[in-house]
Amino acid sequence: MRQMIQPWRHVFKLDPDRELGDRELEAVCLSGTDAILVGGSTGVTYENTVALLARVRQYRLTCALEISDLEAVVPGFDLYMIPMVLNSPDTDWILGHHRRAIERYGSLIPWEQLLTEGYIVLNGDSSVARLTGADSSLSGEGAAAYAQIADKLMSLPVVYLEYSGVFGDMDTVRTVRETVEHSQLFYGGGITGVAEAGQAAALCDTVVVGNVIYQDLQQALLTVEAVKRTPQIEL
């Protein structure tokens, strides 16, 4: 397997704005997943983020915050994932919010705990697409071009193919996989069971599972083993 910046094959993404009972959270945290990523596109506040972090901290598990709102930046996470939405026409989502964050937090920023994600949003019906205005009507080659901007021009540690809510086009994912040399390739979107988890795992370094946790926890838990037993195909 390729060298990874974070040794994560499987990640559960928890949304602070959604309810998850204690037993369900325990099952998620003891599932064997490699990390919990806390994040969401809407309704994320300082209060609900602190509350979720405190609950996840009962378990020995890496917990990262994917920052989507400057008002909800909470200290105490192991890592901070910083999305740059490369296919948004609105530069606020690439540089603007980032500039404001640096102006606001300056010397308080724990730079060594930051991981920048070159986000490519590929589901036009998702909240993140609506929020950022991302041009999600990309061909495989278009997505791969953005991925190469992240990988080769910007040297970003992570390229994140974000299909949030729908299972992605694996031909597009494969085309991107073929072009990314250094960045860790994350896939997220529409994984509802073992078969999809395996397909994404074959092509990507890290597979992110979100929604299904709240819809069908048993299927969500099965994705951990499915991802971990799937080798990445050599391209």
Ligand code: 1GP
């Ligand atoms: C969302 O990529 C993650 O940001 C996971 O997507 O919620 O569709 O699993 P789902």
